[in-house]
Amino acid sequence: MSTFAEFGLEPDVLQAISEMGFEEATPIQAKAIPVAIAGKDMIGQAQTGTGKTAAFGIPMISKIAASEDRIVALIMAPTRELAIQVSEEIEKLGRFKGLRSLAIYGGQDISRQIRSLRRKPQIIIGTPGRLLDHINRKTIKLDDVQTVVLDEADEMLDMGFMEDIQSILKLVPEARQTLLFSATMPANIQKLAQQFLREPEHVKVESKLLSAPSIQQFYVEIQERMKFDGLCRLLDMEPPELAIIFGRTKRRVAELSEALMKRGYACDGLHGDLSQNQRDAVMRKFRDGSIDILVATDVAARGLDVSGVTHVINFDLPQDPESYVHRIGRTGRAGKEGTSWSFVTHRETDHLHFIEKVTRHRISKKMLPTLSEAMEGKQKVLAERIMETVRSDEEVNPYKWVAMQLLEQYDSVELLAAAMKLLNGDKKDVNIELTPEDPVRSKKRKFEGGRSGGYGSSGGSGRRYGGSGGQGGGSGSWRQSGQGRGDRGPGGYNGGRKPYGSGNRYGGSGGGNGNRDEGGYRDNRGGRPERKDDYRGNRSQNEDFVKV
Structure with missing residues (x-):
């Protein structure tokens, strides 16, 4: 996999990419970004949810100067939902360069959009019908556009926008770069490409997203602020032999691993800011059982081969179905069963259903254990550990003299309960605050x-x-x-x-x-x-x- 630094991007763009939690390019990004940076026309063929927006957004933003006061880039999308989603990602990618973008779509007061156009955005993201409204009103001029993107072109044509798209493209200078993205390549898409693209390069990524049947997949609907306590309950009720917990960003992984350690869990974090020596030390502890919980980003966990992982927990949902499959594939290996849990906020349920559709696997909804159920589960585990020690050949003689003295002074039940409390390492009174993460926006249009x-x-x-x-x-x-x-x-x-x-x-x-x-x-x-x-x-x- 390619890192974004390999594309020769300017620091402002790399900083924005890092802030968004992206560390390595997806397959479509790795293939499309160099072609787009070179200024060539391109046909990008990939499924929704593979990182297409960044594939065209990163090269586009790299070419635009913050001082520009004209519309130099135009992105067309089939629906208002997608236009808004693309606009949000473009805004994040261009934030450190100070670029201005604007979403234009039907259903919103056009006078409000006209006022926003006075800010002189460099990038317009819009649906074809509303774009033509503005063009006819002369509130949008395309004379200076240098880059045009047709996102999900097959859907736009299915919805009857061929004439609108043709009308718009005829108003854009011929000396432009055109990037066409489509999941399929029917005859009408090929016709459109022949008419408006100049010697395009065809970049194609096949989708291979079927999740393993040996993995039990569950999800919990939960508020962002309740995630950490919910995670602790789950770990107490269903203690893993080895677990990998995924966070979306390096900041999330660092905060979450520290929080779990403060609560007494044997845990460490793995993310891109660690040196190779630090990374090796964390992995040694995970493999030899010194820790049983590893918190990691997608990139940091890529390529890990650890046997015996019983649980994968998506503390944050991944950005796309491909990442979901890669994550849960860390368990259920070598014919063994595994379990995956995903924490889903209310605003992320559509994204979860999109993952189900692409992976062709139903993810069952479950309730988190109550506080009393979690405590009972943890106590059972402690009791089993004590009984195993009693039955094993481990040397306990050095402790017998102290035990006999304590028994002369205190009740045996109270002594055992106190010992279990110490073994438990219970630190529920430790105050934990995690920085909230934005919900993942669904790729599915409504x-x-x-x-x-x-x-x-x-x-x-x-x-x-x-x-x-x-x-x-x-x-x-x-x-x-x-x-x-x-x-x-x-x-x-x-x-x-x-x-x-x-x-x-x-x-x-x-x-x-x-x-x-x-x-x-x-x-x-x-x-x-x-x-x-x-x-x-x-x-x-x-x-x-x-x-x-």
Whole structure:
């Protein structure tokens, strides 16, 4: 695997990458970044969740000067959810360079976006329909764009945005770099590439993400601030022989390993800031049993081959399914069973379900043990350790004289309980504070629409996916026509079954004046638009639907 330092990136970009917790490039990043830095056009073929945003974002940000006051980079995405997600990552990557980026998408007040454009962002991330709105209003000019990215191009074309994309690309200078990313390469994508890319290099990464069946996979839904106490309960209730706990960043690993040691657990941390000698010392302790818990980042744990790991705990969810599979693969080796636990905050449940979908494995939800259950579990382990010592050949004679003296003064039950407390190393009163980590954003897009009409009946006759338009309500989900476009006809999906009337393709005639896609995920039943700023006569308010 390549490190980001190998790409010759400037310090500001490397610092941002490090702050985000990325230490080594994913396969698509390792292949795509050098091509993009060289200024070549590229087709990147990889599944969602493989690190595509950084694959095009890092080279793009490396080329832009903070003093630039024009739009020099344009990223097109199929949905508002993806546009927001990409925008957030681009903002993080460019933070130390002082770059400005802006997400443009339907469903948000356009006047608010116009005000934000006055800040002169260098990078625009947008959905095709709303981008055309701004271009037509002359609030966005593409005369100085040097780099164009088409993210998830196959989804954009599936959603009917081919004409919009073509219209936008024709307004961008020909002397530009174009990067096209797509999970699949159907004929329409190839046609688009032939039309707008110049001698592109094709970078492809195959997905091989199937998790091992010998690993029991569980997750716990938990608040960020409760994670540490939850982890302690889990370790007490289900003591591992050897466990690897994964944190997302070096800071997290350092803080968590120190916190566990303060609570009395035999633990150490492994992350990228350790020297080779320090790393070797930690691994020696883990292999010889001096410690039974190793806290590590993904990169630091890569390449480790330790037999006997019984538990993997994702204290922080990984960024992508590939990392999840690599993590849990540390247990369940050589035909033995293993157990993995993942801590998931409420905002990360969509990301967990995305991991399930890609790995094709259901992760079972469980409840954390209560405090009393955890204490009982730990006491059972201590009792077993004491009995093993009594039954073994270990020399206990040096302790017998002291034991007999104590028995003359105190009750035997109280003495044994006190000894167990000391063995327990219980330090629950130690105050622990961990720096909170941001939740992982799901790669999965949701059904989101705009303001009026749309998915559901906006007229009186349709029930789902259509119906004739009511007041102000366009009714299909993909490309329905309003006044001025008569190519779809009335009708649509009635009750989710077959098209009726003359409509096709999730259609329905719009009762508003919009050209297309004015619908949202909404059941207006002939009612008024949800909001007044409907942008009548303009483009999509519903450009954020995924293919159904």
